[in-house]
Amino acid sequence: MEQNTLNTPIDALLERLSAMAIMMEMLDENPFKVRAMQAAVRALEDANFEYLDLAAIAEVQGVGKGILGLIQEFAETGAMKDDAALQEKVPASVLEMTQLRGLGAKKVRTLWQEVGVLSIDALSEAVNAGKIAQVKGFGAKTAANIAEAIQQYRSAKGQTHLHKAWAESERLCGILSALPKVLRTETVGEAAQGAETVRLLSVLVSAEMPLSECSAQILALSEFAHFSVCEDTVQASSMLVLQGLTENELPCKLFLCMPANAGLVRHIATSSAEYHAALVKFLAEKSPESSIPSEVWADEAQMYSEAGTKVVPPELRINARVWSNDDEVRKFGNRVEELVQAEQIRGMLHVHSTWSDGKHTIRQMAERAQMLGYEYLAICDHSKTAVYAGGLTEERVKAQHEEINRLNEELREKLREKLRGIAGGNVRPFRILKGIESDILRDGSLDYSDAVLETFEIVVASVHSSFSLDRDTMTDRVCRALEHPATTLLGHPTGRLLLMRKGYELDMEAVLDTAKAHGKALEINASPYRLDLTAEHAALAEAWGVPLAINTDAHNMDDLSNMRYGLQVARRAGLRASSVVNMLGCEELLQRF
Numbered sequence: 001m002e003q004n005t006l007n008t009p010i011d012a013l014l015e016r017l018s019a020m021a022i023m024m025e026m027l028d029e030n031p032f033k034v035r036a037m038q039a040a041v042r043a044l045e046d047a048n049f050e051y052l053d054l055a056a057i058a059e060v061q062g063v064g065k066g067i068l069g070l071i072q073e074f075a076e077t078g079a080m081k082d083d084a085a086l087q088e089k090v091p092a093s094v095l096e097m098t099q100l101r102g103l104g105a106k107k108v109r110t111l112w113q114e115v116g117v118l119s120i121d122a123l124s125e126a127v128n129a130g131k132i133a134q135v136k137g138f139g140a141k142t143a144a145n146i147a148e149a150i151q152q153y154r155s156a157k158g159q160t161h162l163h164k165a166w167a168e169s170e171r172l173c174g175i176l177s178a179l180p181k182v183l184r185t186e187t188v189g190e191a192a193q194g195a196e197t198v199r200l201l202s203v204l205v206s207a208e209m210p211l212s213e214c215s216a217q218i219l220a221l222s223e224f225a226h227f228s229v230c231e232d233t234v235q236a237s238s239m240l241v242l243q244g245l246t247e248n249e250l251p252c253k254l255f256l257c258m259p260a261n262a263g264l265v266r267h268i269a270t271s272s273a274e275y276h277a278a279l280v281k282f283l284a285e286k287s288p289e290s291s292i293p294s295e296v297w298a299d300e301a302q303m304y305s306e307a308g309t310k311v312v313p314p315e316l317r318i319n320a321r322v323w324s325n326d327d328e329v330r331k332f333g334n335r336v337e338e339l340v341q342a343e344q345i346r347g348m349l350h351v352h353s354t355w356s357d358g359k360h361t362i363r364q365m366a367e368r369a370q371m372l373g374y375e376y377l378a379i380c381d382h383s384k385t386a387v388y389a390g391g392l393t394e395e396r397v398k399a400q401h402e403e404i405n406r407l408n409e410e411l412r413e414k415l416r417e418k419l420r421g422i423a424g425g426n427v428r429p430f431r432i433l434k435g436i437e438s439d440i441l442r443d444g445s446l447d448y449s450d451a452v453l454e455t456f457e458i459v460v461a462s463v464h465s466s467f468s469l470d471r472d473t474m475t476d477r478v479c480r481a482l483e484h485p486a487t488t489l490l491g492h493p494t495g496r497l498l499l500m501r502k503g504y505e506l507d508m509e510a511v512l513d514t515a516k517a518h519g520k521a522l523e524i525n526a527s528p529y530r531l532d533l534t535a536e537h538a539a540l541a542e543a544w545g546v547p548l549a550i551n552t553d554a555h556n557m558d559d560l561s562n563m564r565y566g567l568q569v570a571r572r573a574g575l576r577a578s579s580v581v582n583m584l585g586c587e588e589l590l591q592r593f
């Protein structure tokens with residue numbers, strides 16, 4: 001349900017209802033009405049719906065008639081008149097202050113109406129000027145807490161999903177590479193390292209001209225007019241760093257260098273400071289008589305060949321310890337040799353089509369996957385319990401299988417034709433697999449009878465409801481699904497949505513034990529909204545001997561390209577290709593799972 005979950009109407013509704021409760025409280029409206037609204041929001045949150053299902057909401061205790069009417073209005077029009085009336089009275093920037101930890105409606109009302117503070121920025125100034133500490137009922141301690149809450153809020157707000165960070169960096173690369181004498185631009189920093197969410201964009205600019213000239217040229221562009229030179233890097237002769245906010249308000253650093261230093265600067269901009277320092281020290285100790293001074297590396301490959309390893313990808317340039325002694329370096333070097341590569345991924349499991357909540361047909365998804373060089377694609381639409389996402393009834397499953405058979409026959413025919421044309425040419429076969437993303441029901445059972453489950457070649461078992469079960473119950477539920485003979489793999493194992501929802505409680509080690517005992521795989525969901533498993537858990541799974549499937553969970557053709565983010569997770573985890581099931585050929589995959 002990924003795609004739908006992300007724009008899930010119920011989240012938007014809950015956000016509006018809780019905002020209304022806060023505004024009503026600020027405006028001193030009838031306390032009974034305020035409490036009824038707060039209670040309804042809590043009840044709906046506890047019910048854990050993902051979609052706005054009026055019939056189900058009507059069953060929830062604690063949602064009164066009046067509020068149900070509002071919800072209906074919202075479902076029909078996407079807005080509520082009462083909400084609009086409240087927003088007329090309470091400025092949005094005042095309401096935003098209630099997002100700060102420790103500031104409720106009453107405190108914000110005091111700040112707004114008695115102190116005249118109208119926004120978080122104004123509040124920050126007032127705290128710094130010592131004004132808030134003097135407000136009755138606040139004091140120095142509260143003022144200090146507010147200052148900290150503002151900082152936290154601003155940094156959380158400054159985070160962005162990985163694919164958006166890549167898109168924004170690539171946009172900047174496009175602007176910068178059009179400048180004269182710019183030889184190379186590249187996304188570096190957190191995005192290149194595959195950070196789960198990105199706080200700071202970084203772009204490398206290598207140009208055949210003095211750094212000051214390059215900097216002047218960039219600052220003359222309107223996009224970068226507000227950028228300034230980063231003070232703490234001025235003394236480095238090999239690079240100059242400009243920093244500022246992009247037009248889309250994302251913090252950004254531009255690393256300017258000359259081609260002779262491009263390798264070194266790229267390494268600095270894609271490594272943790274400790275990791276970079278450890279490698280430089282290792283190189284200096286290894287060959288003290290080296291003819292190349294450490295500030296001049298045109299190419300990272302030079303550095304790594306001198307260190308005696310393959311070039312380490314940015315995702316693994318974090319831990320300084322790997323350069324601490326020859327033994328560690330050798331182990332690390334071996335690990336990098338065996339690291340999973342994009343070219344090794346032969347097929348994709350877990351994508352959706354128009355049969356459930358996907359945007360494109362099976363044919364369209366398959367053609368794109370084939371174009372991207374894959375050999376197989378498992379269509380795993382939603383199962384029947386996921387009504388909100390167009391889950392498939394038993395009859396629809398049958399019909400879908402017939403369509404897949406037809407498409408596969410067509411593909412085979414095309415292949416035969418091509419082979420006749422090229423006689424032994426390297427045309428690869430392509431196959432669509434019959435799959436399902438089966439909801440794991442509350443008791444851990446799967447969503448169809450065993451007889452129906454047997455008709456699928458791939459069964460992705462996923463939790464899509466009842467997220468708030470306690471740890472033991474949730475662990476039992478997931479393990480039971482893994483024990484089912486039909487299950488191939490566990491989809492988005494922790495259920496988290498980055499920057500939106502924490503994962504549910506789960507004993508990962510117990511899950512890994514069960515997966516191992518029953519020969520099941522765990523997913524690395526490559527959707528940049530999920531990245532689930534995390535790199536840490538993926539590394540743990542590999543150590544446990546549990547295979548991993550990197551899946552895009554694509555709901556449209558373009559999202560099939562999200563495989564790259566899943567690969568970033570895999571590289572961060574240091575996964576060997578042999579731990580990843582998608583590098584198996586289709587037949588071998590079906591035999592093993």
Ligand SMILES: [Zn+2]
Pocket residue numbers: 001002437462464491492
């Ligand atoms: Zn799912």
Ligand SMILES: [Zn+2]
Pocket residue numbers: 001002350352437553
């Ligand atoms: Zn899915």
